[in-house]
Amino acid sequence: MARKKKSKGLRVSLMLTVGLMIVSFAAGMLTQKIVFREPQTDAGLTYIEDIPVMTDFLPEGTRARPGQKREIRYLVIHETDNTGTGANAAAHNSFIHQNANAEEGIVSWHYTVDDHEIYHHLPDDETAYHAGDGMEKNGGNMNGIGIEMCVNSDGNYEQTLINTEKLCARLLIEYDLNPSKALKKHQDFSGKICPSTLINSGRWDEFCSAVTAKYKELKADEAAKAS
Numbered sequence: 167m168a169r170k171k172k173s174k175g176l177r178v179s180l181m182l183t184v185g186l187m188i189v190s191f192a193a194g195m196l197t198q199k200i201v202f203r204e205p206q207t208d209a210g211l212t213y214i215e216d217i218p219v220m221t222d223f224l225p226e227g228t229r230a231r232p233g234q235k236r237e238i239r240y241l242v243i244h245e246t247d248n249t250g251t252g253a254n255a256a257a258h259n260s261f262i263h264q265n266a267n268a269e270e271g272i273v274s275w276h277y278t279v280d281d282h283e284i285y286h287h288l289p290d291d292e293t294a295y296h297a298g299d300g301m302e303k304n305g306g307n308m309n310g311i312g313i314e315m316c317v318n319s320d321g322n323y324e325q326t327l328i329n330t331e332k333l334c335a336r337l338l339i340e341y342d343l344n345p346s347k348a349l350k351k352h353q354d355f356s357g358k359i360c361p362s363t364l365i366n367s368g369r370w371d372e373f374c375s376a377v378t379a380k381y382k383e384l385k386a387d388e389a390a391k392a393s
C-alpha cells in the first residue's frame with residue numbers, strides 16, 4: 167500500500183517536472199520573440215545602391231539633439247537654399263556639428279543629400295529642429311525625418327534629386343510608411359517656401375511620383391526575395 171502511494175507521488179512529481187520544462191521552454195521562446203521584435207531605432211544605412219551614407223551623429227546632450235524618441239510618420243523634404251560653391255553634404259555636416267550648441271537659431275535634421283553622397287546626422291527615431299513647428303503633436307519636428315537637399319552651384323541638382331528619391335524610397339520601406347501620406351514638404355508644416363527649387367519649378371508632384379515608383383520597385387524586390 168505504502169509502495170503504491172510512493173509511485174503515485176513519483177508520477178505526480180514527474181508530471182510537474184515535465185510541465186515546468188514546457189512552461190520554461192515556452193517562456194524562453196517568448197523572451198526570444200520579444201528581443202527579436204525590439205523596435206527599430208535607425209535604418210543603419212551605409213549605402214543606397216552606389217551612394218555612400220556617412221553616419222556622423224551629433225553628440226548626445228547637445229542643444230541640437232534633444233534626444234526625444236518619437237514615432238516616425240513623415241519624411242520632411244527641404245532644400246538648403248545655399249547655392250555657394252562647396253555647400254555640399256559634407257559641408258552641411260560640418261555646419262550642423264559646429265552649431266550643435268549655438269545659443270540661438272538651433273537647427274538640426276537627419277540627412278543631407280548631394281550629388282554623390284549622403285550624410286546622416288541624427289538617429290531616425292529622434293526629434294529634430296527643421297520643420298519650424300516647435301514640438302507640435304503630429305508635426306514635422308516631432309514626427310518627421312528631416313532631409314535636406316543641397317543646391318550648391320558646383321553640384322548636379324538633378325543627380326541630388328535622384329539620390330534623394332532613392333533615400334526616401336528606402337526609408338519608406340524601412341519604416342513601412344505610405345508614400346502618399348508620408349512624403350511632406352517643409353512648407354506643409356510651417357508655410358516656408360521649402361524645398362524652394364522643387365516648389366517654384368512646379369516639380370513637387372514629379373518628385374513624389376519618382377519616389378513612389380522607386381518604392382514600388384523595392385517592394386516588388388522584397389516580395390520576390392521572400393517567395
Ligand SMILES: [Zn+2]
Pocket residue numbers: 243244245296352358360361
Ligand atoms: Zn526647409
